[in-house]
Amino acid sequence: MFSLVQGIYEELTYVNERKIALLGVESSGKSSILEWLKVYLKKNAPAEAIVEKPSSLEKMNPTVGLNVAKLHTAGEKLLVWDLGGAKALRSIWERYVEDAEVVIWVVDSADESKLEDSRDELKKLVVREHLVHSPLLIFANKQDQKDAIDPVKISLDLDLLSDAEKRPQCVQPCSAESGEGIREGIQWLMANLQGNMKLEIRIP
Template identity: 35%
Template sequence: MGLLDYLRKLRGQKKGELRILFLGLDNAGKTTILKSIADEDITRITPTQGFNIKSVVSGGFKLNVWDIGGQRKIRPYWRNYYDNTDVLVYVVDSSDKKRFEETGVEFSELLDEEKLEKVPVLVFANKQDLLSSAPASEVAEGLGLPSLRNRVWQIQPCSAVTGEGIKDGMDWVLKNVSKK
């Protein structure tokens, strides 16, 4: 543990604040979901070339959300953001069945990370407004969620474009993290 890690640990998290990490492959809808949560315009979203940070107040908590780009070349840097994560939100493009294996591999690697070991996981099965989307149950099976025994998790079907399901997912986050 380096000096910076030690200072972060000493500082701790302020009461009523949560650090939420949004991860997933590129084009899954992470930024659109984040902007929807923040009640921002979602008509002009560009691929995240690094990360976005937003603080949103919801349910009496200040949510500090880190939205990290999902392009292949950026994924090795995800591990730099794991410290002090209270909730991992993994976003899947439910309509991009060609990339289900790739997203499953990335998700599995996240679950194996020591710094994320006890972190609750919300999976947004995004783009449910598209006819080609797999149902959330199929996404859950593909990610191996039913076999997770040592972690609190939830899968939430949603559409970042219509907003459907996003509030339900965030309500789950607040309910499960407030139990900590």
Template identity: 35%
Template sequence: MGLMQLLRRLSELRKPTRKLRILLLGLDNAGKTTILKVIAKETQDKDQVEPTRGFNIKSVNSSGFRLDVWDIGGQRALRPYWKNYFEETDILIYVVDSADPGRLEESRVQLDELLVEDKLTGVPLLVFANKQDLGMALKADDISNDMKLTELTDRRWQIQPCSAKTEEGIADGIDWVLKSVKASSKN
């Protein structure tokens, strides 16, 4: 086998085997874009994040998967347009600002509306309880109870405490996503 053939084979082995479409949603200022930057390993400018006016897309290779992550703006005026991005979603990641308990009910209502959408039926859900680095942040268990996540029976779900600022918990959440997809593909 020649060097070029060997290099081609090695290149093929590194290519992701499966493409995943991930929808990253949540209220404005929850930390979605910063989480996206952490996932994409673009952490050099994560402290300079502007509110998303529309959407951001990043593709990341991880553990044999190509993750196409769609970060959609969470401002009230943009939320009616979220439905335009539901098609072929493999994973829903919903980000909650753990340090803003005053908006937890609004966040719960928005998530409830997402979970009854036909195009998102049965789609695994990861909830990032973001901003855990802040002293006033609610614990993930409290958020889970307040958002009634324990009542979900129609899909796999996980709540993951995290801090986009310190990056703690983000990799654990993505690991859960990959394990969830692998488990569902075995069934």
């Protein structure tokens, strides 16, 4: 009974969260990364806890619409919107991007053919006035794949250097298959929501 009342209370008072849009073109790994974030940023989870691979990753389907997650870090609550990246679904991004304080961009490092589309979509987002100075975390995902593109090339292909002075940016190599790099990425983002650091490319 107490936990029910506590749950309702928390739901009603869940107002001061940071709103984050988790975006990227189709199949880049957004929803898979979100499954890891749900485990890492579970309420009261110790910051460096060793976690198991989420079983939900066995049955990932393309997102039609969105997934929403409420996450917790020390001192912050996060509301994350994970939106489908298929071309036909991208018009839905608009209203969430408008509300978001931060964008996390996910790139499929194993599919060079999608990099141009990824760069073009990212460029459209980051010029929005309310995001111009907002920290930008880019997950260079699928680094476990043979011949994955390295984060430096991804940074160049996305043309990140051209506005590196405007916002703190981090290209974080990761794998939603193993979980590697995901916690480091979100830790960078949380640190930079308060601070102001420059371009950082993490070489695995």
